[in-house]
Amino acid sequence: MIGLVTxxxxxxxxxxxxxxxxxxxxxxxxxxxxxxxxDSIRTTFDSLFSELNQxxxxxxxxxxxxxxxxxxxxxxxxxxxxxxxxxxxVAEVEPVLQRFAQLxxxxxxxxxxxxxxxxxxxxxxxxxxxxVTLKEGRNPEGLxxxxxxxxxxxxxxxxxxxxxxxxxxxxxRSFEIVGLVGLGSADGFGGATVATFDPATAREVLNAGDTYxxxxxxxxxGADAAAVARDIEALLPDRTEVVTGEQVAQEASDQINQFVxxxxxxxxxxxxxxxxxxxxxxxxxxxxxxxxxxxxxxLLRAIGANTKQVRSMIIVEALLISITGTVLGLSHRSxx
Amino acid sequence: xxxxxxxTPTVAAxxxxxxxxxxxxxxxxVVHALDGxxxxxxxxxxxxIMGPSGSGKSTLLHxxxxxxxxxxxxxxxxxxxxxSLDDRRLTELRRERVGFVFQSFNLVPTLTADxxxxxxxxxxxxxxxxxWIDTVIDTVGLRNRLTHRPxxxxxxxxxxxxxxxxxxxxxxIIFADEPTGNLDSTTGAEILTFMRRAVDDFGQTIVxxxxxxxxxxxxxxxxxxxxxxxxxxxxxxxxxxxIDRMKRLGS
Numbered sequence: 001m002i003g004l005v006t007x008x009x010x011x012x013x014x015x016x017x018x019x020x021x022x023x024x025x026x027x028x029x030x031x032x033x034x035x036x037x038x039d040s041i042r043t044t045f046d047s048l049f050s051e052l053n054q055x056x057x058x059x060x061x062x063x064x065x066x067x068x069x070x071x072x073x074x075x076x077x078x079x080x081x082x083x084x085x086x087x088x089x090v091a092e093v094e095p096v097l098q099r100f101a102q103l104x105x106x107x108x109x110x111x112x113x114x115x116x117x118x119x120x121x122x123x124x125x126x127x128x129x130x131x132v133t134l135k136e137g138r139n140p141e142g143l144x145x146x147x148x149x150x151x152x153x154x155x156x157x158x159x160x161x162x163x164x165x166x167x168x169x170x171x172x173r174s175f176e177i178v179g180l181v182g183l184g185s186a187d188g189f190g191g192a193t194v195a196t197f198d199p200a201t202a203r204e205v206l207n208a209g210d211t212y213x214x215x216x217x218x219x220x221x222g223a224d225a226a227a228v229a230r231d232i233e234a235l236l237p238d239r240t241e242v243v244t245g246e247q248v249a250q251e252a253s254d255q256i257n258q259f260v261x262x263x264x265x266x267x268x269x270x271x272x273x274x275x276x277x278x279x280x281x282x283x284x285x286x287x288x289x290x291x292x293x294x295x296x297x298x299l300l301r302a303i304g305a306n307t308k309q310v311r312s313m314i315i316v317e318a319l320l321i322s323i324t325g326t327v328l329g330l331s332h333r334s335x336x
Numbered sequence: 337x338x339x340x341x342x343x344t345p346t347v348a349a350x351x352x353x354x355x356x357x358x359x360x361x362x363x364x365x366v367v368h369a370l371d372g373x374x375x376x377x378x379x380x381x382x383x384x385i386m387g388p389s390g391s392g393k394s395t396l397l398h399x400x401x402x403x404x405x406x407x408x409x410x411x412x413x414x415x416x417x418x419x420s421l422d423d424r425r426l427t428e429l430r431r432e433r434v435g436f437v438f439q440s441f442n443l444v445p446t447l448t449a450d451x452x453x454x455x456x457x458x459x460x461x462x463x464x465x466x467x468w469i470d471t472v473i474d475t476v477g478l479r480n481r482l483t484h485r486p487x488x489x490x491x492x493x494x495x496x497x498x499x500x501x502x503x504x505x506x507x508x509i510i511f512a513d514e515p516t517g518n519l520d521s522t523t524g525a526e527i528l529t530f531m532r533r534a535v536d537d538f539g540q541t542i543v544x545x546x547x548x549x550x551x552x553x554x555x556x557x558x559x560x561x562x563x564x565x566x567x568x569x570x571x572x573x574x575x576x577x578x579i580d581r582m583k584r585l586g587s
Contacts, residue, residue, distance in 0.1 A: 002459075008446035295441050302403055302438075303501070304431025304456045306424060 002309045005300070006316050013289065017317075020282050021325040027275035028329025034271045038264025044190060045256040049249045051184045053216075055129040056245030057225055059096075060084060060232065061214035063239045075211030076240055078203060084215060087231050089223035094129050095199045096214040097122035099206040102167040103148065103193050105156050110167070116191035120168065122202035122212070123147070123181070129218040132196065135187065136160060137179035140197055143204065147179030147196045151188025166195055170207050216245070286318065349412070350509040350541035351400055352376040356409035358395050358564075369395040370406070371564035377509065377543050382535040384552040384573075385545045386582070387561035393545045394513060396561065400543065401434055401511045402426045414508050431460045435502025435510035439517040442498035443486040449493075450482040453500045464504055472503045475537075476530055492523035499530050503540065510534075512544040516551050528554040549578035560585060 010017055062074040078095070085093040101120025103111040111118075123132055125139035135150045137160040146166070148158065158164060162177050181196055183189050197205060203212070219228055225244065232242045290297075297310055358370040369392045377383050387393045398404035400411050402418045411418050413433055421429060435456075436442075443452045453473065457464040473479055476496040486494050495515060502510045512531065516524030532554050534540040544555065552558050553575040560568035562585060570581060 005444060012446045296444055299441060299444065302436055304427060304459045306427040
């Protein structure tokens with residue numbers, strides 16, 4: 001019976017109930033959306049870093065001068081690359097060098113990255129051990145040649161053979177696009193623009209002198225990573241270390257996760273403000289409704305509804321609206 | 337003081353009050369809404385309670401119906417002392433043994449006339465006596481209005497639904513609080529006729545609060561209340577006699 005009264009009363013106040021459900025929907029969608037967004041960013045970066053480093057068995061890099069894991073590491077001497085290649089068990093050596101490099105479109109305007117970095121990087125070519133793969137054309141060799149990521153090329157309209165101007169820390173240089181690259185099977189680098197150069201050219205244009213950021217190594221199949229690492233350590237200069245590829249990926253993920261958590265918490269704070277405001281609105285609207293219905297509720301009590309029936313009527317109504325709102329909010333989180 | 341103490345109500349009483357007192361406020365601001373009311377309402381009779389505003393007639397009705405609590409004294413429905421009941425059993429008593437007709441806002445606006453009539457029965461999980469309910473519906477002439485919502489009914493039709501609802505559960509007693517207060521005289525007379533028929537044809541007991549002498553004249557007996565006391569009584573009233581009596585009480 002009370003179910004009938006509840007149904008009728010909900011239908012009679014359909015518009016108001018829809019707005020309450022909407023408020024709940026928005027609050028829930030915002031909260032859920034914040035969690036989902038932060039999680040998907042984290043997953044994207046995790047897979048990005050593991051893909052980038054999946055073939056890296058060892059990395060040689062300088063020791064951090066401070067305990068701050070986000071501090072910039074000193075570069076390592078470029079000559080180290082050849083010495084490392086000579087060590088038994090080392091199959092391949094790939095120098096790592098990444099600096100700022102802003103692409104300019106044919107009109108001379110900077111290519112927008114919407115907050116993602118604009119990267120210039122050393123790349124040894126499609127056989128290299130970094131996750132960078134050649135999509136079209138060939139790998140760049142020598143001054144004046146570059147390969148840019150295909151996602152950016154498609155977006156801006158660059159094709160192989162086109163000239164391109166790139167802004168570095170110390171000025172603008174002109175190149176010819178000889179190849180298009182991607183990350184693994186993807187055409188892009190998560191929104192970043194990437195221009196690659198052969199290692200010697202990269203040192204020159206990226207103004208790195210005779211140094212690299214680090215040197216990645218791939219070992220022969222079946223080689224004992226620990227033994228090779230010991231051999232490498234014997235020849236490393238002071239303040240240089242050798243670490244595993246997994247550790248590098250892990251450190252990169254951890255750094256990004258720190259940032260993503262911060263970003264996620266910021267979003268969440270706004271989400272909670274939304275939820276908080278919704279809660280107040282809902283509480284108010286419900287309070288007003290109950291006041292409006294006081295006479296109806298009093299009548300029900302007078303003609304024989306007990307306290308339990310009246311209470312359950314209101315609670316069922318509130319529950320139905322909030323469950324509807326929550327379910328809608330959860331299913332719409334992706335669009336929020 | 338015309339009080340006639342009767343002690344514990346006899347078996348023939350549908351309801352009654354013994355030395356009922358109700359006070360509001362305290363100290364200098366204390367108001368005695370009921371100041372020692374003892375009265376009995378016999379089974380199968382139509383009684384009207386009259387009195388000027390503030391005489392305590394509505395308070396008496398609410399206390400008799402278990403909608404309000406006395407400060408001291410006791411009220412009975414049948415032979416049940418309402419003070420002995422907890423909230424749950426008081427609710428049951430209201431649902432099964434008492435019917436209500438109020439001045440306004442008698443019906444749940446979202447339910448149809450038919451649902452409103454059956455509401456007290458349904459709240460108690462009962463279906464009631466279908467033959468009796470049919471009789472009631474035909475008596476108040478609502479057969480073709482059963483599926484309408486209160487907002488689609490006239491004021492008179494709404495009160496007829498309320499009377500039908502009060503009759504549907506065959507209660508021991510029906511309390512009516514100014515049932516014609518919001519109606520024009522023709523429609524009011526219609527409602528009063530229905531109530532009169534419920535008493536004459538079905539043996540229903542009705543207690544009605546009113547300040548309208550014409551309405552009161554439909555009753556078998558009138559109890560006059562002033563300042564929380566019963567000050568007079570009249571049986572077989574006519575409107576003119578009631579008006580005369582009211583004038584004397586007012587002077």
